[in-house]
Amino acid sequence: MIEEKLVIGGVKLESRLFTGxxxxxxxxxxxxxxxxxxxxVVTMALRRVDFDNPEENVINYxxxxxxxxxxxxxxRTAEEVVRxxxxxxxxxxxxxxxxxxxxxxxxxxxxxxxxxxxxxxxAKEGFVVLPYISPDLMVAKxxxxxxxxxxxxxxxxxxxxxxxxxKELIKILIDEIELPIIVDAGIGxxxxxxxxxxxGADAVLVNTAIATANDPVKMAQAFDxxxxxxxxxxxxxxxxxxxxxxxxxxxxxxxxxx
Amino acid sequence: xxxxxxYKQVKDIDFNSFFDQVTKYDVEKVLAKDRLKREDxxxxxxxxxxHYLEEMAQKAHQLTVQNFGxxxxxxxxxxxxxxxxxxxxxxxxxVKNGFKRDKLTLNQVAQEAKAIVNxxxxxxxxxxxESRKHSPVSYIKDSIKILTEYFSSIAIEVYPMETEEYRxxxxxxxxxxxIYQETYDEAIYDQVHITGPKKNYRFRLDAPERGCxxxxxxxxxxxxxxxDDWRKEAFFxxxxxxxxQNKYLDTEVSLSLPRLRPHIGSFQPNSxxxxxxxxxxxxxxxxxxxxxxxxxxxxESDQLRDNLLPLGITKMSAESSTFVGGYxxxxxxxxxxxxxxxxxxxxxxxxxxRGYQPVFKDWQQI
Numbered sequence: 001m002i003e004e005k006l007v008i009g010g011v012k013l014e015s016r017l018f019t020g021x022x023x024x025x026x027x028x029x030x031x032x033x034x035x036x037x038x039x040x041v042v043t044m045a046l047r048r049v050d051f052d053n054p055e056e057n058v059i060n061y062x063x064x065x066x067x068x069x070x071x072x073x074x075x076r077t078a079e080e081v082v083r084x085x086x087x088x089x090x091x092x093x094x095x096x097x098x099x100x101x102x103x104x105x106x107x108x109x110x111x112x113x114x115x116x117x118x119x120x121x122x123a124k125e126g127f128v129v130l131p132y133i134s135p136d137l138m139v140a141k142x143x144x145x146x147x148x149x150x151x152x153x154x155x156x157x158x159x160x161x162x163x164x165x166x167k168e169l170i171k172i173l174i175d176e177i178e179l180p181i182i183v184d185a186g187i188g189x190x191x192x193x194x195x196x197x198x199x200g201a202d203a204v205l206v207n208t209a210i211a212t213a214n215d216p217v218k219m220a221q222a223f224d225x226x227x228x229x230x231x232x233x234x235x236x237x238x239x240x241x242x243x244x245x246x247x248x249x250x251x252x253x254x255x256x257x258x
Numbered sequence: 259x260x261x262x263x264x265y266k267q268v269k270d271i272d273f274n275s276f277f278d279q280v281t282k283y284d285v286e287k288v289l290a291k292d293r294l295k296r297e298d299x300x301x302x303x304x305x306x307x308x309h310y311l312e313e314m315a316q317k318a319h320q321l322t323v324q325n326f327g328x329x330x331x332x333x334x335x336x337x338x339x340x341x342x343x344x345x346x347x348x349x350x351x352x353v354k355n356g357f358k359r360d361k362l363t364l365n366q367v368a369q370e371a372k373a374i375v376n377x378x379x380x381x382x383x384x385x386x387x388e389s390r391k392h393s394p395v396s397y398i399k400d401s402i403k404i405l406t407e408y409f410s411s412i413a414i415e416v417y418p419m420e421t422e423e424y425r426x427x428x429x430x431x432x433x434x435x436x437i438y439q440e441t442y443d444e445a446i447y448d449q450v451h452i453t454g455p456k457k458n459y460r461f462r463l464d465a466p467e468r469g470c471x472x473x474x475x476x477x478x479x480x481x482x483x484x485x486d487d488w489r490k491e492a493f494f495x496x497x498x499x500x501x502x503q504n505k506y507l508d509t510e511v512s513l514s515l516p517r518l519r520p521h522i523g524s525f526q527p528n529s530x531x532x533x534x535x536x537x538x539x540x541x542x543x544x545x546x547x548x549x550x551x552x553x554x555x556x557x558e559s560d561q562l563r564d565n566l567l568p569l570g571i572t573k574m575s576a577e578s579s580t581f582v583g584g585y586x587x588x589x590x591x592x593x594x595x596x597x598x599x600x601x602x603x604x605x606x607x608x609x610x611x612r613g614y615q616p617v618f619k620d621w622q623q624i
Contacts, residue, residue: 023327025613050410050619053378074475074621076508083624103508106549159324212323 006202008041008180009096009128009149011067015040016197017227018069018182019220020207021058022048023159029216031061037220042066043098043205045073046088059093069130071098078117085122097122098152099131108158112139116146123147132184135169140177151177152184152205155196159208161188164195174200190219190226197230260464261501265442265494268296273490280304289313294546299496302542303489311537318544318570325548330609331573331617332602333381334374335415335555337582338362338401342387344454346440348482348518348525351387353454360582361392367401371408373585377577377602380619382409383436388417388456395423399430406431411621413476417455418465424472433621434476435469437462438516441485442494446528450485466498470506475621477502477509478553483536484518484527491529492539496546503547512551512573515539517558533562537569544570560598567612576605 006013019037021044024030034042042062049070050056062068070088075081078101085097099122101114115131116139122129128149133139135153143151153170156162163186164170174181180202187193193204206223213219285307288298301307302314339361342351362370374382382405386393398416405412413434414427424435441447444459451457466477479498481491495513503511515536518527531539536558543550553573554563563574577600579585600608609616 023323023329024615025328026610026615047622048617048619049622050380053618056378056618076475080624084622087622087624105507105510106503108549161324208324208327211327 006180008130013040013203014038015224015227016203016231017193017224018043018184018203018205019210020044020205021062021211022207023211024216027056027058027061030058031063033210033216033220034061034063034066036217036224037210038224039220040066041069041096043069043071043207046070046084046091046093047074049088049091049093051091067096068093069096069098070094071132072100072118073102075099075101075118076103076111076114077101078114078121081114081118082121085118085127086125089127095126096128096130099129110134110154112136115139116142119143119148120146123149130182135166135173137169137172137176140173140179144177144179148179150180150182150202152182154185155183155192156186156188158185160186161209162186163188163192164199167195167199170196170201171199190222193223194226194230194233197227198233200234203227259505260460261467261498262460262463264497264501265463268494268497269442273487273493276300277304277306277489280306282306285310288545289317296497296500299542299546300493302545303492303538307542308534308538311534311541314541314545315537315569318541319568321544321548322568322570322572326572327615328613329615329617330567330571331381331620332379332576332605333383333411333413333573334377334379334575334602335383335385335578335580336367336370336374336405337385337580337584338367338398339386339389339393340582341389341392342454343389343391344456345452346454346456347450347452348440348485348527359387359392362401362583364400364404366583366586367404369586370583371405375408378606378618379576379602380409381411381413381621383413383415383434383575384432385415386417388454390417390455393417395419395426399427402427402430402432406623410619410623413478418462419468421468421472424469424474428473431623433474433623434478435466435474436478436514437465437469438480438482438514439463439495439498440482442481442491442498443486446486450525466502467505470502470509475508475510476512476551477506478512478514478551480514480516482516482518483531483539484529486529488529488531488535488539492542496543499543499547499550503550510551512553513543514553514555516555536562537566540566540570556598558597560600563598564608564612567609567614574605576600577602 017039018041019039070093072081072084101111130150132152140151156165182203183196183201184205188209210219288301341359415436481495551572555575556578606616
């Protein structure tokens with residue numbers, strides 16, 4: 001069992017848990033939670049980063065060892081995604097960007113077509129692009145072609161905590177796409193995260209389930225363990241799932257002289 | 259297509275007979291549902307549902323935290339002018355109220371902006387009285403150009419405009435539109451809007467939709483509670499929000515629930531909206547429209563605002579002045595009296611103590 005480190009944009013990651021900064025009861029709790037999570041990549045909505053006010057600037061609450069993954073929350077089109085990404089880079093947030101192109105405020109479902117357009121532009125500009133998508137094989141292949149650094153399919157609508165409702169579709173991406181697959185959105189419990197990792201996802205991004213827990217710090221630890229356990233289980237190669245028991249008196253035993 | 263068409267289909271519902279037929283079983287069935295229909299929403303506004311406020315509150319709280327987190331966005335209003343050509347029976351800016359009118363010069367706009375930004379506020383609602391003559395689109399646009407240097411998000415709450423005018427303001431840096439229908443009942447609407455262009459019910463009713471079409475990112479609507487039976491008004495406003503949310507998926511739709519406040523003049527509310535009623539409306543909205551923003555102003559008392567926090571509120575104003583020029587210097591006549599006069603710093607401390615993160619910046623001028 002040789003564990004290869006996850007590498008994205010040239011950065012080698014020990015932890016396969018990506019975290020977020022939204023929905024927390026305070027910025028102090030964000031800091032404590034991130035420290036406890038063992039995570040190394042954290043996403044934050046650029047729309048909420050208050051660069052002018054150090055006390056309110058969420059970046060000042062993110063531990064130094066984290067790679068910042070600004071996201072384009074609020075962008076409705078590829079054009080708005082690109083503008084927000086450029087602002088993030090110019091403001092010193094690094095060159096990673098999580099694309100959220102969402103023109104549906106009811107379910108917050110990503111617009112895959114706008115996402116492909118934005119990915120192409122930003123990848124050419126040298127961004128490490130992590131697009132958030134509805135799981136779709138053809139879309140993921142296009143993203144691969146236009147230079148995405150990973151693909152982030154949703155497990156269920158953002159914030160829904162419903163778990164891996166799109167499991168079959170994500171499985172296809174895991175099997176067919178060379179890029180890292182990071183399951184983003186919908187993961188409501190550590191067991192969901194473990195399930196995604198057991199299935200072969202390269203990482204998971206969890207925000208709502210941690211931020212809105214009664215004890216976000218403990219929940220972050222729980223997710224850390226679940227992601228590690230799921231990954232180890234995947235590498236260990238779980239036995240095949242059968243619908244029937246293995247009979248102790250096999251019907252074909254006579255062939256082996258039993 | 260207009261919300262008016264949908265409104266016409268429901269305006270003559272016999273509300274009393276509907277409410278009379280609502281049973282405990284109906285309310286409990288609605289509370290167990292994941293997705294609510296219009297009829298379910300009306301069940302939650304019934305007198306019987308008032309006995310289920312705690313159950314509704316638990317569910318509303320859970321939905322709010324799930325969709326918006328433990329977060330409250332803070333904003334402040336900026337009154338550019340209080341000239342008004344309308345005669346609205348319930349409003350302090352009524353053309354017949356004889357007080358000296360004010361309008362900020364562009365220099366004063368910058369002064370006010372600095373005073374508000376110094377409190378930490380980044381999200382602004384710009385208001386004028388309704389007078390195209392004194393506050394033309396060009397004046398509002400010039401003010402917006404100054405304000406974009408100070409604020410990350412700017413909404414307007416002014417007279418209803420044409421789509422092209424809204425678009426012009428969006429290009430100048432406005433990202434949100436607030437416009438209240440005041441009352442959905444056409445007869446009462448006509449009665450309380452005695453003279454002035456505001457008498458045009460349809461032009462106002464369709465204004466939020468024109469805002470969506472013009473590219474506003476956020477549209478905030480609401481009834482002025484107290485003008486008609488609050489159950490009906492809350493129902494129509496909820497349907498209006500639902501209509502906009504379904505038709506303009508890329509616009510964030512929110513509702514405000516202003517209650518009539520004392521002001522100069524002598525108008526008395528037609529319907530008393532007490533605290534349990536306000537709570538019932540907020541909870542019914544959250545259960546019917548889980549993604550809906552709900553905004554609360556300083557019209558309400560500090561104590562009530564604190565208690566309403568976990569029930570579904572997503573946005574609050576803080577340290578508001580409803581005077582023209584009220585931030586840089588205190589003066590003039592205000593539109594209505596405010597009840598919560600705590601400072602931004604005090605509101606921030608309170609939110610944190612209650613387990614809510616105050617958010618000052620929720621958009622970025624792009």
